[in-house]
Amino acid sequence: MSKASARLAWFVAGLLILLAALEIFERRHSAIIVAASHRGLTKIAMLDLHPSVDVVFLGTSRTQDGVSPDLVTRGLQAVAPELGEVPGFNAAFTGSSLGALISLVPRLDARRDIRVAVIELSDPQIFNEPAPWDETPRPTVTLEDRLADAVQGVHVVRYRKALLAGNLGRLPSLFIGASLGGWETKGTEQAASWLGHRESRATGFDPALWKPAIVAPDSAPQVIDPTLAEVAARLGSLARRFEDRGVKAVFTVPPLSASVHDMPERQGLRALFAEVARLGGCEVWDFAALALPEIYFRDVSHLNREGRAQYSEALARELVRLLKLR
Amino acid sequence: MLFNSLTFFALFLPTLATYWLAPWQRARLALLLAASLIFYSYFHWPSVFLLLFTITFNYGMGRRQARVRSRLELAAIIAVNLSLLLWFKYAGFIADNLNEALSLAGTAWHVTRPPAFLPLGISFFTFQVIAYQVDVFRGEIPAEPSFLRFAVFKSFFPQLIAGPIVRAKDFLPQLRDRIAFDATLFHHGVWLVLAGLALKIGVADVLAQFADEAFRAPHTLSTAAAWTSLYAYAFQLYADFWGYSTIAVGLAALFGLRLPLNFDTPYLSASLQEFWRRWHMTLSAWFRDYVYIPLGGSRRHLARNLLVTMGLAGLWHGAGWPFVIWGLGHGLWLLMERYAPALPHGGSRIVRVLKTVLVFHGVCLLWVFFRSPSIAIAQEYFARLLWPHAGTGTSSVLTNWLVMVALVQWPLAWTFKQERFPALSLTRQWLLALACLYFVLAYAGARVDFIYFNF
Numbered sequence: 001m002s003k004a005s006a007r008l009a010w011f012v013a014g015l016l017i018l019l020a021a022l023e024i025f026e027r028r029h030s031a032i033i034v035a036a037s038h039r040g041l042t043k044i045a046m047l048d049l050h051p052s053v054d055v056v057f058l059g060t061s062r063t064q065d066g067v068s069p070d071l072v073t074r075g076l077q078a079v080a081p082e083l084g085e086v087p088g089f090n091a092a093f094t095g096s097s098l099g100a101l102i103s104l105v106p107r108l109d110a111r112r113d114i115r116v117a118v119i120e121l122s123d124p125q126i127f128n129e130p131a132p133w134d135e136t137p138r139p140t141v142t143l144e145d146r147l148a149d150a151v152q153g154v155h156v157v158r159y160r161k162a163l164l165a166g167n168l169g170r171l172p173s174l175f176i177g178a179s180l181g182g183w184e185t186k187g188t189e190q191a192a193s194w195l196g197h198r199e200s201r202a203t204g205f206d207p208a209l210w211k212p213a214i215v216a217p218d219s220a221p222q223v224i225d226p227t228l229a230e231v232a233a234r235l236g237s238l239a240r241r242f243e244d245r246g247v248k249a250v251f252t253v254p255p256l257s258a259s260v261h262d263m264p265e266r267q268g269l270r271a272l273f274a275e276v277a278r279l280g281g282c283e284v285w286d287f288a289a290l291a292l293p294e295i296y297f298r299d300v301s302h303l304n305r306e307g308r309a310q311y312s313e314a315l316a317r318e319l320v321r322l323l324k325l326r
Numbered sequence: 327m328l329f330n331s332l333t334f335f336a337l338f339l340p341t342l343a344t345y346w347l348a349p350w351q352r353a354r355l356a357l358l359l360a361a362s363l364i365f366y367s368y369f370h371w372p373s374v375f376l377l378l379f380t381i382t383f384n385y386g387m388g389r390r391q392a393r394v395r396s397r398l399e400l401a402a403i404i405a406v407n408l409s410l411l412l413w414f415k416y417a418g419f420i421a422d423n424l425n426e427a428l429s430l431a432g433t434a435w436h437v438t439r440p441p442a443f444l445p446l447g448i449s450f451f452t453f454q455v456i457a458y459q460v461d462v463f464r465g466e467i468p469a470e471p472s473f474l475r476f477a478v479f480k481s482f483f484p485q486l487i488a489g490p491i492v493r494a495k496d497f498l499p500q501l502r503d504r505i506a507f508d509a510t511l512f513h514h515g516v517w518l519v520l521a522g523l524a525l526k527i528g529v530a531d532v533l534a535q536f537a538d539e540a541f542r543a544p545h546t547l548s549t550a551a552a553w554t555s556l557y558a559y560a561f562q563l564y565a566d567f568w569g570y571s572t573i574a575v576g577l578a579a580l581f582g583l584r585l586p587l588n589f590d591t592p593y594l595s596a597s598l599q600e601f602w603r604r605w606h607m608t609l610s611a612w613f614r615d616y617v618y619i620p621l622g623g624s625r626r627h628l629a630r631n632l633l634v635t636m637g638l639a640g641l642w643h644g645a646g647w648p649f650v651i652w653g654l655g656h657g658l659w660l661l662m663e664r665y666a667p668a669l670p671h672g673g674s675r676i677v678r679v680l681k682t683v684l685v686f687h688g689v690c691l692l693w694v695f696f697r698s699p700s701i702a703i704a705q706e707y708f709a710r711l712l713w714p715h716a717g718t719g720t721s722s723v724l725t726n727w728l729v730m731v732a733l734v735q736w737p738l739a740w741t742f743k744q745e746r747f748p749a750l751s752l753t754r755q756w757l758l759a760l761a762c763l764y765f766v767l768a769y770a771g772a773r774v775d776f777i778y779f780n781f
Contacts, residue, residue: 008510008513011748144333165768
């Protein structure tokens with residue numbers, strides 16, 4: 001064999017060995033690789049790394065950025081020490097949609113430890129385009145489709161979405177997920193939590209300022225358009241589904257800056273909140289009804305670090321009632 | 327059949343294996359011809375008859391040209407080849423413009439628009455065969471005596487659809503003797519195919535999402551987003567065609583055949599003339615040798631020759647006025663470069679960098695005509711680019727992608743030349759190949775057509 005042929009053989013063999021190693025790695029860590037392919041699945045996989053979770057928070061980036069489960073736990077311990085430690089996990093994720101939420105909830109069925117599900121009720125949560133992680137099976141029509149189906153047996157091909165640049169960044173959080181509360185979006189925040197750093201509790205918390213408008217389950221029926229009626233029905237059945245499994249559901253409308261008045265949560269969605277509460281047999285905590293100063297926000301609908309501390313404290317105060325009821 | 331499809335590789339790999347196992351050169355050539363016709367028919371099988379007609383016609387006429395050397399006959403042969411191109415590619419455009427003119431003249435006459443159908447690769451194989459006929463007429467090459475060899479030259483599937491436009495004098499001699507397996511060339515071919523796929527799938531198709539969105543609704547863009555989206559289109563087009571050409575050269579190398587490279591980091595050019603020496607090099611050379619120089623080149627009527635050549639180059643890319651304006655824009659710019667010798671050609675590195683940045687942005691501005699479906703969209707896009715507007719912001723993902731592509735283009739192009747890749751250390755080869763495989767695996771799935779298939 002000539003030198004050139006030997007180099008070609010080594011090149012091809014080396015490449016095949018590296019691909020085989022990648023395939024073996026993906027097969028060994030298939031759960032993590034699958035989870036990295038979608039934000040929602042990443043959160044569920046991280047939740048599974050937590051042995052005990054009492055309160056789970058579901059929603060969009062408004063909840064993801066706005067709720068620190070550790071601060072909620074510490075807030076609960078401060079106001080109701082008799083409850084003991086109440087660990088939580090923030091399973092909200094950017095771009096969540098109603099379809100994503102409904103697909104996600106059955107994946108929590110195996111978790112018997114969850115006592116309360118705090119579900120975001122907001123315009124993006126309802127109207128975001130659905131981004132389900134279970135790919136819709138496509139009809140096998142062409143030779144290309146058949147070949148594409150045939151190569152699905154190779155994990156490197158089947159779970160190639162996990163390799164996308166945006167998804168690769170999720171892999172570290174899946175390995176250290178047990179140390180994370182789920183709100184940490186930046187690498188620095190994840191590293192800090194992993195190293196044991198804890199956020200400071202809210203300074204100068206004013207319970208009156210942060211007391212949400214509570215929409216009770218016995219609200220009067222509302223007249224809403226058919227689209228919203230369908231949304232209310234779906235969210236209502238979601239809450240009932242939790243109830244059937246012994247989990248208390250509560251909806252929260254995340255805080256908004258006082259500077260904006262035309263957000264749907266302050267306009268056309270208010271009747272929906274009442275319908276959701278009525279159909280779901282649960283409360284809706286409307287924090288959007290509050291006039292909160294801009295110092296708590298990084299933009300009109302996303303809380304900053306201090307806002308997160310305040311909102312987490314406020315949620316703890318409301319959760320006390322629910323946890324004592326159970 | 328798309329190079330970036332599984333079907334292509336499922337058929338290509340057995341073809342390649344059979345090719346190297348075949349004991350005789352004629353059997354190999356017959357296999358290449360059969361494979362080329364099958365791959366071509368996969369798009370639209372009736373087009374194969376058009377291809378077979380042009381093969382047979384040009385083979386016969388080429389043989390006759392070698393004997394009679396008639397300028398009139400050459401003109402007739404070129405006219406027949408161009409008439410096919412004219413009918414399939416430009417008849418609709420001509421009919422639309424005629425109807426517009428008739429309507430302006432106030433007549434009730436109306437020319438029926440022929441059904442729109444563009445046989446794939448017709449622009450490329452027409453130009454290739456015109457070059458062959460002219461070269462035979464000029465006596466630069468002998469007419470090919472073997473029908474099989476000529477048919478393979480005309481239909482060789484890696485370059486049939488979108489080039490590179492291979493010259494007969496470079497390609498036909500390679501088919502005459504039995505092709506020996508060259509491990510270095512094969513090795514290089516594997517790399518080129520891999521890198522070309524990564525350029526297409528991992529760069530062009532990703533950037534396409536941003537560019538398509540921007541040109542769909544330019545009125546929503548902020549000025550910054552309009553510029554970054556234009557950069558996205560510039561690099562999408564580059565990566566798409568560079569990727570295709572690289573795969574084509576790589577596939578040919580796997581068969582032991584050498585095709586010319588078509589790109590040499592054109593966005594790093596310090597003048598437009600240099601740009602055209604480094605962008606779609608085989609097309610530029612074709613226009614230089616078969617249009618610009620026969621018109622008189624730079625010896626007489628320079629302005630006319632440049633504008634006609636570049637106007638035709640624009641029209642070659644698409645039957646539409648935006649393409650013509652794009653070509654004429656390049657012609658005017660080239661003319662300015664000729665008549666502005668005060669601009670320093672050499673100079674320090676800083677001057678060269680500044681000139682490169684200027685040329686890149688000028689080329690980008692002209693791409694607006696190339697990409698816009700209509701003059702109105704182009705005007706809207708220019709308005710967003712050139713006057714401050716608020717609107718949709720710039721995606722950080724796009725910015726990251728553009729920086730990455732801008733940085734890797736030169737080292738990548740370096741490895742494509744002179745079979746440099748097999749000479750690298752094995753560790754570097756594996757790292758580069760893994761990086762390409764990463765892009766192919768992670769971003770595959772869209773199976774977007776190559777842009778130059780439309781030309």
